[in-house]
Amino acid sequence: EVVLTQSPATLSLSPGERAALSCRASQNIGSYLAWYQQKPGQAPRLLMYDASNRATGIPARFVGSGSGTDFTLTISSLEPEDFAIYYCQHRYNWPLTFGGGTEVEIK
Amino acid sequence: EVQLLESGGGLAQPGGSLRLSCAASGFTFSSYAMSWVRQAPRKGLEWVSSIIASGDRTYYADSVEGRFTISRDNTKNTLYLQMNSLRADDTAVYYCAKNLGYDWYYFDYWGQGDLVTVSS
Secondary structure (H helix, E strand, O other), rough: OOOOEEOOEEEOOOOOOEEEEEEEOOOOOOEEEOOOOOOOOOOOEEEEEEOOOOOOOOOOOOEEEEEOEEEEEEEEOOOHOOOOOOEEEEOOOOOOOOOOOEEEEEO | EEEEEOOOEEEEOOOOOEEEEEEOOOOOOOOEEEEEEEEEEOOEEEHHHHHHHOOEEEEEEOOOOEEEEEEEEEEOOOEEEEOOOOOOHOOEEEEEEOOOOOOOOOOOEOOOOOEEEEEE
């Protein structure tokens, strides 16, 4: 099973700052990684797929990068609506797994 | 507009059963794999099960293998999750999710979620 480890667990930043979220896989998963955003009481929303492709309607301030075992989601300048929990997920093999999440909170 | 509407959740006793349904609209249901993802209270996301577009192949997390069965009715645009031998640690919000593509196991649309509580 591919284990995805996200860091940090919590990121405290101010609006306008840059956020860098990490997702590390326990084995090489190529580029088979997605990122999701979840706000309280809401379903997750797909942000990125195959590491660096933005999903439909996702703003350009969200950038995904990485391959192999190390991946990063960068939010270039945080907007108020970006404060949420972010999860990574792989599709390399079965079972599909999610990372434990990174909470981006307002400093 | 893609819509996914779950139903069938609620309270079940340990060892009991529930069947979740997910009514889909706004896309060609029979062309996409579908999945269930759950989230225990105050916890992260956990993939539960997926089914290919035709319904001929299914996949399960180890935690539910042998107890849960995913199925679909492409004539009714509906996804199902039959949950048997329920345990307390199955308590979660269960999301129905549309896969990004025929064989792309990412989830681009999600239902609002349905709470399943397993307790005596």
